[in-house]
Every structure is written in structure tokens, then in C-alpha cells.
Amino acid sequence: MALHGRPLIMQLISLVMVAIEAASDQALPPQALPGCPGRCGNLTIPYPFGIGDGCYLRQRFNITCNESAHPPTALLADGSIIATNISLDEGELQFWNTIAHDCYDKQGNQTGSTSNSPSLQLNPPFTISGTKNNLIAVGCDTSAIFKGNFQYPYDEARYILTCMSICYNLDSAVNGSCSFGSSIGCCQTGLPNGLKNFTLTLGSFSEYKDVIWNFKPCSYAFIVEEGEFTFFPNTSFQELSKNQQLPVILNWEIQDGGCAEAQKRHDYACKANSRCVNRTIDIRTEPSGYYCQCLPGFEGNPYLPDGCRGVSLGFLVLLVVIIWIHWEMNKRRIIKLKEKHFKENGGLMLQQQLARHGGRVDTTRIFTSEELEKATNNYHESRILGEGGYGTVYKGTLPDNTMVAIKKSKVAARTQHDQFVNEVILLSQINHRNVVRLLGCCFETEVPLLVYEYITHGTLFEHLFNNKNGKRSSLSWELRLKIASETAGALAYLHSSTSTPIIHRDVKATNILLDENYTAKESDFGASRFIPLDQTQVATLVQGTMGYLDPEYMQSNTLTEKSDVYSFGVVLAELLTSKVAVSFARPESERSLAYLFVSSIEKQCLIQILDADMVNEGNVEMLEQVANLAKICLRVKGKERPTMKEVAMELEGMRTTAKHPWKNADFYPEETEYLLGSPNSKSYIEGKGEVSSSGSVSRYASMQNEMLKSYDDGR
Ligand SMILES: *[C@@H]1O[C@H](CO)[C@@H](O)[C@H](O)[C@H]1NC(C)=O
Ligand SMILES: *[C@@H]1O[C@H](CO)[C@@H](O)[C@H](O)[C@H]1NC(C)=O
Ligand SMILES: *[C@@H]1O[C@H](CO)[C@@H](O)[C@H](O)[C@H]1NC(C)=O
Ligand SMILES: *[C@@H]1O[C@H](CO)[C@@H](O)[C@H](O)[C@H]1NC(C)=O
Ligand SMILES: *[C@@H]1O[C@H](CO)[C@@H](O)[C@H](O)[C@H]1NC(C)=O
Ligand SMILES: *[C@@H]1O[C@H](CO)[C@@H](O)[C@H](O)[C@H]1NC(C)=O
Ligand SMILES: *[C@@H]1O[C@H](CO)[C@@H](O)[C@H](O)[C@H]1NC(C)=O
Ligand SMILES: *[C@@H]1O[C@H](CO)[C@@H](O)[C@H](O)[C@H]1NC(C)=O
Ligand SMILES: *[C@@H]1O[C@H](CO)[C@@H](O)[C@H](O)[C@H]1NC(C)=O
Ligand SMILES: *[C@@H]1O[C@H](CO)[C@@H](O)[C@H](O)[C@H]1NC(C)=O
Numbered sequence: 001m002a003l004h005g006r007p008l009i010m011q012l013i014s015l016v017m018v019a020i021e022a023a024s025d026q027a028l029p030p031q032a033l034p035g036c037p038g039r040c041g042n043l044t045i046p047y048p049f050g051i052g053d054g055c056y057l058r059q060r061f062n063i064t065c066n067e068s069a070h071p072p073t074a075l076l077a078d079g080s081i082i083a084t085n086i087s088l089d090e091g092e093l094q095f096w097n098t099i100a101h102d103c104y105d106k107q108g109n110q111t112g113s114t115s116n117s118p119s120l121q122l123n124p125p126f127t128i129s130g131t132k133n134n135l136i137a138v139g140c141d142t143s144a145i146f147k148g149n150f151q152y153p154y155d156e157a158r159y160i161l162t163c164m165s166i167c168y169n170l171d172s173a174v175n176g177s178c179s180f181g182s183s184i185g186c187c188q189t190g191l192p193n194g195l196k197n198f199t200l201t202l203g204s205f206s207e208y209k210d211v212i213w214n215f216k217p218c219s220y221a222f223i224v225e226e227g228e229f230t231f232f233p234n235t236s237f238q239e240l241s242k243n244q245q246l247p248v249i250l251n252w253e254i255q256d257g258g259c260a261e262a263q264k265r266h267d268y269a270c271k272a273n274s275r276c277v278n279r280t281i282d283i284r285t286e287p288s289g290y291y292c293q294c295l296p297g298f299e300g301n302p303y304l305p306d307g308c309r310g311v312s313l314g315f316l317v318l319l320v321v322i323i324w325i326h327w328e329m330n331k332r333r334i335i336k337l338k339e340k341h342f343k344e345n346g347g348l349m350l351q352q353q354l355a356r357h358g359g360r361v362d363t364t365r366i367f368t369s370e371e372l373e374k375a376t377n378n379y380h381e382s383r384i385l386g387e388g389g390y391g392t393v394y395k396g397t398l399p400d401n402t403m404v405a406i407k408k409s410k411v412a413a414r415t416q417h418d419q420f421v422n423e424v425i426l427l428s429q430i431n432h433r434n435v436v437r438l439l440g441c442c443f444e445t446e447v448p449l450l451v452y453e454y455i456t457h458g459t460l461f462e463h464l465f466n467n468k469n470g471k472r473s474s475l476s477w478e479l480r481l482k483i484a485s486e487t488a489g490a491l492a493y494l495h496s497s498t499s500t501p502i503i504h505r506d507v508k509a510t511n512i513l514l515d516e517n518y519t520a521k522e523s524d525f526g527a528s529r530f531i532p533l534d535q536t537q538v539a540t541l542v543q544g545t546m547g548y549l550d551p552e553y554m555q556s557n558t559l560t561e562k563s564d565v566y567s568f569g570v571v572l573a574e575l576l577t578s579k580v581a582v583s584f585a586r587p588e589s590e591r592s593l594a595y596l597f598v599s600s601i602e603k604q605c606l607i608q609i610l611d612a613d614m615v616n617e618g619n620v621e622m623l624e625q626v627a628n629l630a631k632i633c634l635r636v637k638g639k640e641r642p643t644m645k646e647v648a649m650e651l652e653g654m655r656t657t658a659k660h661p662w663k664n665a666d667f668y669p670e671e672t673e674y675l676l677g678s679p680n681s682k683s684y685i686e687g688k689g690e691v692s693s694s695g696s697v698s699r700y701a702s703m704q705n706e707m708l709k710s711y712d713d714g715r
Helices: 005-027 236-242 311-344 347-357 369-375 413-429 460-465 477-497 551-556 561-577 593-602 612-616 620-633 644-659 661-666 669-676 697-714
Strands: 062-066 073-075 082-087 092-098 100-104 110-113 119-121 133-138 141-150 158-166 186-190 195-203 219-225 245-251 274-279 289-294 298-300 308-310 384-388 391-397 403-409 438-442 449-453 512-514 520-522
Touching: 092 219, 100 195, 133 141, 133 158, 133 236, 141 219, 158 186, 195 219, 219 245, 289 298, 311 347, 369 391, 369 403, 369 438, 369 449, 413 438, 460 512, 460 561, 477 512, 477 520, 477 561, 477 620, 477 644, 551 561, 561 593, 561 620, 561 644, 593 620, 612 620, 620 644
Parallel strands: none
Antiparallel strands: 062 073, 073 082, 082 092, 092 245, 100 110, 100 219, 119 195, 133 186, 133 219, 141 158, 141 195, 274 289, 298 308, 384 391, 391 403, 403 449, 438 449, 512 520
């Protein structure tokens, strides 16, 4: 991740930049009508104002841009006012108004004054903002008289205001002390809303002749935007003498009466995502007009269709982009992880091996983790078929409705991945009707997943021991013999008939699955080990299931095929007795079925531990025969046990005889011995009576051929 992070981060930053740009674009939608100039010089001209025909809402919002002035000036319709800022937020417009001044020399001669007292005459829909402006008078012998008239419909009532300032010197004057009421050097007072015109007259108390007034600076009076003038006793007079103008805020409105009326009109000016605000002198009076505002969360021009846009839209875009980036990074991370797992789990090796073996690729599929997640409904609990030390088996449904069993190992195969791969390759080559077929695998997950064919009827263990309502096992002796014979055949095949012998290592009732026809399917090769052809023994950690574990293997740690034979002997004993391999419910001496079983035979009391139902089926002779076979499988010394092939053929023979009892007549024990062909075989044919139900030489010989042929066909 760290190695590949840099280009990703660059990509991320550029994406965020794009997102922010997109977001800020959203925050600054066009302010003018389409096709109209949006600016005059640096001033934005927002609709309802506009430059040129058809660009403004009403004639009063007609703006002329004087391009020949430097900088270009935006003149209101009547040409008397130069707009310096037009704000839609509260329907305001800023312009610069002249300052009234009055200066005298020591003789009391007027040395300079605004020729006519400054006045302002506004046309509708403009009025002087009372909220945003103050009347200020500056001087030491100053009275400013403000006379204004309200706008229609407020009866054009008159409004008069005075502001006075008297001082002998400015030493006691304080910075910014121009508060409401009279003060030293400066006077400030508020204004009402809704005035359409005013005159401002400066006067003096002393008539500028009083000798007391040694100190007599000029008097100034003006209306100014709040916060745009601060009184500094040492500097303000000087500044005011240079300045001719100060900013003033005007209100404008759509003059169709209040919102209630306007909303009924077809030319109602507030567009989508905006609201109407009454324009009144104060809350007690009837509105003279209205202006529009974008709704909270929106920004832009409420007078334009689609002018108000969600500020949050930009954030939404940003959010979406961030989520997308996060998702993309996560995807990359997962892909990297999958690749890592694939490598660690030996997926590459398997691919190579499969390619080398040729032709097997189509039968052993490499599944993607998505496929298997989908098949198991994301490994949902309800899909669990079984759990154990090896891991968990899930039931899955592939897109073509094939049922599969998916085995999720508990331990990552990382440490021994080449062995794992070899096992997968070997298992993929097994095509035996009594071995659960490996359909494919998946290496993209942390632990490799194996996909097997799904066997419908559960395990032999369930059929033998997990009987609900205390019912006895429903498996007849015939079925049990069939299962034993098929299992033995499968193990014999694994031991001898594959190119590299495989030792199952965990033969037990829970690993023998049954399909709907009670066909046995050997499963779970998780612990299995293959033995290279030039070796007959493999030293390995003891692994297996208690009760089935070969005692010799436990002692020597040396694994041979005979370990499976021992375990199979335990399974045979289970089939005969319907007793579990290990049960702590039994007395201590009887806990191990293998021990109990062998000692019962030796004590000549086998019949007591056999399943009564099996005995009742009336095959006591054959039961004894199978019991003896089990006994020799359970021999402590591996060398003395028969091979799986011998066991399989013995059982197959018994099955055939059980089906066709009339063939018993042909049986001779010597021939069986010859057929089994093992130097050890003699030792397990104990007593002629016990083997008297086997078949003839010729039949065995042909059967052996057939079996070998079928193994060969399967590969
Ligand atoms: C207009 O804006 C530019 C750049 O922001 C600035 O340099 C210029 O002084 C401005 N002109 C006026 C008249 O405000
Ligand atoms: C807008 O103002 C300009 C310049 O003052 C003027 O020529 C034009 O006729 C005005 N338009 C209207 C519709 O009054
Ligand atoms: C435009 O500006 C120039 C230069 O300031 C001025 O001479 C002229 O009178 C102005 N025109 C209008 C219509 O105000
Ligand atoms: C214009 O008015 C708006 C709103 O009152 C204000 O935020 C902005 O700073 C003003 N622009 C200038 C150039 O004074
Ligand atoms: C101004 O002062 C001069 C003397 O400095 C005086 O002669 C004159 O009458 C005064 N009045 C006016 C109105 O100029
Ligand atoms: C008044 O304001 C001016 C300008 O900011 C500053 O230089 C001066 O020190 C201030 N005087 C007092 C008394 O605050
Ligand atoms: C203000 O308006 C009133 C009423 O229309 C008018 O009588 C008065 O002369 C105007 N004052 C100025 C200075 O224009
Ligand atoms: C104004 O200036 C005088 C000297 O010019 C100085 O003594 C005084 O402290 C200043 N006052 C303020 C408020 O800055
Ligand atoms: C506007 O004023 C009218 C009349 O006073 C009132 O009925 C209406 O509710 C007000 N509308 C808004 C949006 O304030
Ligand atoms: C079970 O046997 C029936 C009848 O022979 C056969 O049609 C069916 O395919 C068998 N089922 C399986 C899973 O082999």
C-alpha cells in the first residue's frame, strides 16, 4: 500500500480539487439574465438590475454603465446615482453621497461650504436604509438639521432630526466616541427606514462671532453606512476636509405591495427555492413592497428562474466524490489483498500446475471470492452445514443452481501452500464415485476455500447415532455392508490407484457422506497427505480423530497407509455395533470402541456388543466375518493389518455373496488366501468357518480386474 500510495494520493488530491471547484461553481451561479452583461467594471449587476434593454426587471432597475469613466461607473436610471455595490440579500444598494461642510475663518467669515445644503431625491423603488445608515455631525460649534419625507404609501410624512456638537478643545475627545446623542466633537444618530428624500442643513450657535471660540474647526454632517466612519479627534477633521463623499446604503424593493398581494400576481418576482420578505418602515406598518431571498441552504439569485441553488449541493458533490474515492481505494485495497492471498495460498502455483497437467483446468475451477460470497449469501449462518476443528462447511448455490459444499479452512495455508496446492491438484484428479468430488477452489481469501459437490443425505455418523426421538438407526445391514464396501473401495483407490498414493488420515463416520441412494462418499481431505512414490512412510505430526487414531502412528509419528486401515476398522466396528468410537458415557474400560470390540471378540462374546437389529436380520455368520475383518484391521502393528485393497475386495465379495447366497457352494478358503496374495493374509484368516461365505477364485479374479479397470476409467 505504502509503495503504491503516491499516485493514488495525487489522484485523490486532484479529485478533491475538482470537487471543490465544482462546489464553488455551484455557490456562484450567474447573477444576470442569460445573454446580459453581468458586470460594470468590477461591480456585479445582479438581476432584477440589468444593463441594456430586456436585461432588467423594471425600468427603475435600468442601469447604464459608463465605460468611458475610470473605473467604469454604474448609473441608476435617473443618472443621479452611481451604484458601487448591489446586494440581493436584503435588497440593498450602495452609493457615495456628498458630505455637508461649513467652514469659517477667525473673523467669522465663511471660507467654504456646500453651495446648496446637500439633499437627496430618490425615486421609487429606492429609499434610504435606516437600519444600515447613521446621521453624523462633526464639529465644535455644530448643529445639523435633517429634514426628510417618507415614501408613499406612508403619506409622505415629514421627519426632522437634529444633531449637535460643541467643544472648546479636542483633548478630552475620545477615539470612536461618536455615540448617540451629543458628544465632544462628534454627534451620531439613527435614521428611520423608508425615507425617500432629505435635506441636511448645518448651523452654528455662536454665529461664528463669539470670541470665546478660539478653536473653531469646520463643521461636517453626513449620512453614512454603519461602520464606514469612525471619529478620531486628531485625524477625522483632516480626513473629512479631503473627502467629498461617504458611502450610503439604499433599500430597493419590488413595488407591488406586500408579499401577500404580490404572490397573487403573475409577475411575482421570487422564483424557485426562494421566499418573499415584506419591506416595511417597521413591523407595525403595512408593507410598501417586497424583496426575495433564497431559502436557507440555498444561495444565488432568487429573481432568476433556477437562480437559488443549494449550497449543500456542492457539499453533496464533494461528499459523493469522497465516498467514491473511499470506495475506489477500498476496492483497490481488496484487489491487492486478494492478489496477496492468491499468491500466498499458492494460487499462481496451482494455475501453473493445472496448466502443466493440461486438460484439468476445466474440471477444477478457480472461483472468485465474489462468486462464493454470492453462493453462500455472504457466508450466512443458515448456510452452515458443519463445523469442526478443520473449519466450517457452508452450503452454496452456484448461479446455475448447482448445490455445492464450500469448505472454509480455519488456518491459512500460507505456511505450507505448495503442499496445499499439490493436494488440490491430486484431489482434482480423483474421479471416483465414492469420493466427494472437488469442483474447485478459491485463493483470493485469507484462508483458501475448497468447493466440493454437495451430498444431500448427511454423514454416516448422523445416520448411525443422531437418531431423533430415540429411534434406532434406520440403516439395514445390507446398506451398512454397502457403505463399508464402498468406503473401503474409495480408500483402496486413494492408496493404490492414483499416481501418488494419498493417505486420508481422518477416516471416520463423520467423514463418510451419504447421498440419496446411500452411496458412500469419502470426504474431508483436509488432513490428508500424499506420499511420493519412492517413499512408503511419511513422518508427520500426529493428526486425526480420537477413537479412530492408529496407535502405532501415535507412537511413531510415522504415517503409512495402514493408519487408514486402522481407522476404517473402527468404522467397521461402528457399523457392526452402532456404538460410537469414543464415548465417555461408557465405563472407562469400554470408552474406546476399538478396545471394547477386539476384547469382546477375544472373550468370545462378540454377539453381546453387536447391534441387536443387525443380529435379528439373521446374518450372524456374515456379521462375524465382518467383525473378524474389523479385528485384523485394528491390529496394533500396522504391518499385520491387511491393505485397503484386500479389505475392499473382501467386503465386495461378501456383498456379492449376500446378494446371491446360492454361490456360497463354490467357496474354498485356500483360494481366498491365494487371491488376497499378501504374506500377512494368512494370519487374519482365522478359522475356516469365518471365511466360508466368500466367493470363488474365478469370480474374485474377474472382479479384481473389473475394479482396477473402473479405477483406471475414473482417472
Ligand atoms: C477591479 O479588480 C481588480 C482585481 O481585483 C483590481 O485590481 C482593480 O483595482 C479593481 N478596480 C476597481 C475599480 O475596483
Ligand atoms: C435605460 O437607461 C438608458 C440610459 O439612461 C436609456 O437610454 C434607456 O432608454 C433606459 N431604458 C428604459 C427602458 O427606460
Ligand atoms: C461618463 O464618464 C465620463 C468620464 O468621467 C463623463 O465625462 C461623462 O459625463 C459620463 N457620462 C455619463 C452619462 O454620466
Ligand atoms: C457589497 O455588499 C455586500 C453585502 O452587503 C458585502 O458583503 C460586500 O463586501 C460589498 N462589497 C463591496 C465591494 O463593498
Ligand atoms: C470678512 O472679513 C474681512 C476682514 O478680514 C471684512 O473686511 C469683511 O467684511 C468680512 N465679511 C465678509 C462677508 O467677507
Ligand atoms: C486613537 O486612534 C488612533 C488611530 O487608530 C491611534 O493612533 C491612537 O493611539 C488612538 N488613541 C487613543 C487614545 O485610543
Ligand atoms: C421631499 O418630498 C416632499 C414630498 O414629496 C416634498 O414636498 C419635498 O420638497 C421633498 N424634499 C426635497 C428636498 O426634495
Ligand atoms: C492628539 O494629538 C495630540 C498632539 O498632537 C496628542 O497629545 C494627543 O494625545 C492626541 N490624542 C489622541 C487621542 O490621539
Ligand atoms: C407581509 O405583510 C402582510 C401584511 O402585513 C402579511 O399578511 C404577510 O404575512 C407578510 N408576509 C411575510 C412573508 O412576512
Ligand atoms: C439414485 O438412484 C436413482 C435410481 O437409480 C438415480 O436416478 C439417481 O440419479 C440416483 N441419485 C444419485 C444422487 O446418484
